[in-house]
């Protein structure tokens with residue numbers, strides 16, 4: 001009999017019952033909420049006179065709307081203040097623990113979950129945010145959900161879901177210097193397409209993934225959703241348990257020993273059955289840059305922009321739309337594309353290791369004249385660690401602005417926005433039209449080190465030239 005994958009084991013362990021339509025009523029171990037997708041869910045709960053079923057399994061923070069210049073209260077934007085007050089009131093009324101800016105533990109929901117040890121292997125995790133797939137880095141099955149599902153989880157701690165198929169993606173060999181986890185996931189999405197993962201959970205494996213730190217695995221899993229996958233995960237190993245040891249919500253003593261044994265047990269069996277398998281060679285992956293309007297439209301920094309005439313018929317319209325929006329020309333090199341803004345941060349690449357790599361590049365020069373460059377830690381804890389290591393000084397001396405923790409310019413639901421047709425070299429995860437706050441703004445996704453290199457040169461630059 002073939003072995004079982006982690007997805008199958010975690011799914012079965014959390015199944016309350018199979019529903020007549022073939023879906024599963026799945027128990028959710030951890031529910032993370034934030035200020036944008038929870039207010040309506042709490043309102044619906046109030047209308048239905050229902051309590052939060054498991055407040056001790058629900059944790060809140062504020063990230064999307066929080067300004068990064070100054071977080072003193074009341075917030076300068078009255079609408080943002082209102083949303084924050086609503087979240088505080090909802091949490092206080094229902095017994096949900098909230099990490100606000102005064103807690104010292106606030107940050108982007110997908111950064112603080114792992115940091116606090118809330119995210120653990122073998123869990124089912126839900127959050128009203130697309131990039132909940134991030135938490136799969138720990139061997140959790142983690143889904144982004146909509147507002148009505150947030151209500152359902154608050155009320156019942158369950159979700160109705162179809163079990164995804166599992167595609168194993170092996171990244172073999174080794175990465176070259178200057179190639180990062182961001183480049184790996186961009187290469188995967190380029191290969192499989194932005195809709196290639198529909199109906200699948202992605203299991204990331206192989207020597208490149210095994211050699212990654214937890215922060216790198218978080219970057220990879222974060223963008224599973226950009227490849228269309230329902231979730232993405234890495235099987236738990238020593239790297240996973242060593243990261244978790246001693247964190248606030250992680251068990252101690254005998255309970256730790258039992259937890260580690262359970263975590264190991266839920267990893268995919270050798271010889272597990274997969275619905276599909278894919279292999280990529282790590283050595284073939286270059287520092288990558290998106291040039292279009294979805295994350296699959298990316299190329300190596302040393303490549304030229306694709307020609308629509310060479311594309312498959314089905315892909316041609318989206319390439320033409322991308323060229324029209326981006327104002328780039330087919331056949332030109334992507335290196336040398338001028339930028340106006342550089343953004344280092346987000347739940348993809350706002351962790352301490354990201355800031356360290358970017359600082360390594362920032363030391364090499366000064367931000368180019370006319371470029372606005374921002375560094376935004378993913379959480380208050382990341383910010384404190386960066387201060388302890390002297391990173392803000394390095395960035396400031398190079399001409400970057402150092403900010404407070406939040407989502408910042410990833411989605412621009414706060415004052416950090418592009419203006420007009422500005423081009424932004426960004427370490428975030430989405431390059432959709434208008435994503436960064438200006439309806440005509442243009443986003444080039446890349447690793448934090450590549451963003452730093454672009455900031456110094458004022459144009460898309462191969463970071464390997466600076467390292």
Ligand code: SF4
Pocket residue numbers: 063064108109110129131346347348406407410411428429
């Ligand atoms: S950093 Fe961006 S993708 Fe991540 S939670 Fe915030 S807005 Fe969403």
